[in-house]
Amino acid sequence: MSDQQLLRLDGVSMHYGVGATAVVALAGVDLTVDRGELVAIMGASGSGKSTLLTIAGGLTKPTGGEVIVDGRWLSELDPRQLAALRRRTLGFVFQDFNLVPALTALENVSLPLELDGWKTSKARRAARDALGVVDLADRANHYPDDLSGGQQQRVAIARAVVGGRSLILADEPTGALDSTTGELVLRMLRHRVDAGAGGILVTHDPRHAAWADRIVFLRDGRVVGSSESETVDALARP
Amino acid sequence: MVTIKNSLLALLCERPHYGYELRQEFESRTGSTWPLNIGQVYTTLDRLQRDGLVESMAGDAEGRKVWHVTPTGRDVAAGWLTRPISRPAPSRDELAMKLAIAASLEGVDMPAIIQTQREATARTLQDLTRTKAAGGDPASPHELAWLLVVDSMIFQAEAEIRWLDHSEQRLSEAAAGRRAAGRIPRTHEADAPRAATATRTKGER
Numbered sequence: 001m002s003d004q005q006l007l008r009l010d011g012v013s014m015h016y017g018v019g020a021t022a023v024v025a026l027a028g029v030d031l032t033v034d035r036g037e038l039v040a041i042m043g044a045s046g047s048g049k050s051t052l053l054t055i056a057g058g059l060t061k062p063t064g065g066e067v068i069v070d071g072r073w074l075s076e077l078d079p080r081q082l083a084a085l086r087r088r089t090l091g092f093v094f095q096d097f098n099l100v101p102a103l104t105a106l107e108n109v110s111l112p113l114e115l116d117g118w119k120t121s122k123a124r125r126a127a128r129d130a131l132g133v134v135d136l137a138d139r140a141n142h143y144p145d146d147l148s149g150g151q152q153q154r155v156a157i158a159r160a161v162v163g164g165r166s167l168i169l170a171d172e173p174t175g176a177l178d179s180t181t182g183e184l185v186l187r188m189l190r191h192r193v194d195a196g197a198g199g200i201l202v203t204h205d206p207r208h209a210a211w212a213d214r215i216v217f218l219r220d221g222r223v224v225g226s227s228e229s230e231t232v233d234a235l236a237r238p
Numbered sequence: 239m240v241t242i243k244n245s246l247l248a249l250l251c252e253r254p255h256y257g258y259e260l261r262q263e264f265e266s267r268t269g270s271t272w273p274l275n276i277g278q279v280y281t282t283l284d285r286l287q288r289d290g291l292v293e294s295m296a297g298d299a300e301g302r303k304v305w306h307v308t309p310t311g312r313d314v315a316a317g318w319l320t321r322p323i324s325r326p327a328p329s330r331d332e333l334a335m336k337l338a339i340a341a342s343l344e345g346v347d348m349p350a351i352i353q354t355q356r357e358a359t360a361r362t363l364q365d366l367t368r369t370k371a372a373g374g375d376p377a378s379p380h381e382l383a384w385l386l387v388v389d390s391m392i393f394q395a396e397a398e399i400r401w402l403d404h405s406e407q408r409l410s411e412a413a414a415g416r417r418a419a420g421r422i423p424r425t426h427e428a429d430a431p432r433a434a435t436a437t438r439t440k441g442e443r
Contacts, residue, residue: 042360044403190371206360206399207392210367215360217353224349227357229364 006070006167006198007033007056013064014051014221025051027221028065033198035166038190040201040212048221049202050171056200057090057169058082070166087116091160091168093189095175097152099144099159105131105151106140109159118163130158134188150181154188161192168192168199174208186211242274243282244318247291250307251315256297257283257305269384286311333398337405352406356399363395 014026026048033039041049054060055067058074067074070089077085092098099108110127114120131137134154144152153173160168170189174182190211193199201212209215216226242264249255249263261279265272283305286292291311297304307315333355340346370388374381 044407187371205396206363207367207396210360210363210392210396211371212364215364217356219349225353225357227360227364229361229368 004034004036005032005068006035007031007200008068009052009056009065010068011065012052012055012062012067014048014055014060015063024221026055026062029218029221029223031056031216031223033167033200035196035198036193037214038193038199038201038212040203040209040215041218042203042206042209042215043218044204047218049218051221052218053169053171053200053202057092058086084116087112088163089165089167091157091162091165093153093156093160093168093170093173095172097144097149097156097176099152099155101144104141104143105136105147105155105158108144108155109162112159113163116163123163126163127158130162131155133161133192134158148181149177150184153177153181153185157185157188157192161197166197168197170199171202172204173201174203174205182208242278243286244315246279246282247286247307247311247315248319250292250305251312254295254304254306256302258302260305266380267383269387271387341409348409349406352402352409356402359395359398359402363392363399366392366395 009029009031012026012029012031013024016023016025029048029052031039031052041052043049051060055062056069058067058069058077061075069085072085074082074085099105100111103111106124106127109130110118110120110123113123113126118126128137128140131140134157136151136154136158139147139151139155144155147155153176156173157168160170168189173189174185177185186208189199189201201209203209214226214228217224245264245268246260249260249267255263257279258276260283261274261276264274264279283292283294287294291308291314293306293308294303295306337348337351340351341348366388370385370392374384
């Protein structure tokens, strides 16, 4: 595994149940994500894309195969080590933002660092920087209810990358947003990845998947193809 | 071409232009997406003049003409901008035609055809998105015009992918229907329907 590689899935399978009623959610999926790379996962409902994301994030243990995050084999970690890896390396972004309503934007972003033992002042400073990156420095003391959907999702992105977390796992992050706000959120995500993070973007929207460097297509738990952007200038600017 | 004619006329409503200026304006405002040669511009202007929609006047010392819109031309341009575009009868879309023919043939791997096209269209979509993401000042009027054109291409590519997804599902449901009616054996299935997939057991493939 190269230093550039943040995530590797080797023959990952996920079966629910046994015997005649068994359901195969993933069947031998191989996938890598490098630093600076955004990979989109597309597929119909039930194709296994959300399962893949929860397995990559160490939230679900696969029934087969190996998951390697930033050089660590998840199967070799005990629950405490796994939780620490999730706090320090992984950032999750969900469709419904998942912000704590009783905390301000700043507190939401600094929370994972404080849970990880950071001093409050240091955690708040890092959180303020992260909010600055998503252009929300002036909303730091607002509560989620006082923010628009797009702003809440940007807070969630700040939370996902705060404190040097390097792998962003986003599950339909634009699903609850209108078209231009969704695009703004994707620009932010793209920007964080270009700055050196890695990311997986699960989406059913081709226009949003197109922000990724690579689109991986899943069907019935298997990778059936992928597409990679090659040229930079599809169309000359005036 | 009617579209070029109307576009040039609309630009002349803003202010008079030399022919070469008109070409530059057209290209920069449409994101250089549809290059015009200068001959096309002059042919179009001659036709517009013949129809009484523009007039030319002697311009500079080199004898270049300045083109002005006439009141009738102004009305025609206003009508073009405000009326919806009516599209001609369905165009001979090669992809739709290919899928329709392929679906009627025996032994064609439809999911593979659809997936190959999906990847190609996704690549186009990624290239367009990457170009769009690569900067530019959104506040500049030319950037805005360019974004409108790029977005139009992005939405067309997206529509094609959605249509492919839809077609795949339709074909898979049709195959399931034929199987249920006993017309084709299960081993010839083109693509297992999702309902069946959910209950497929580990060793079945």
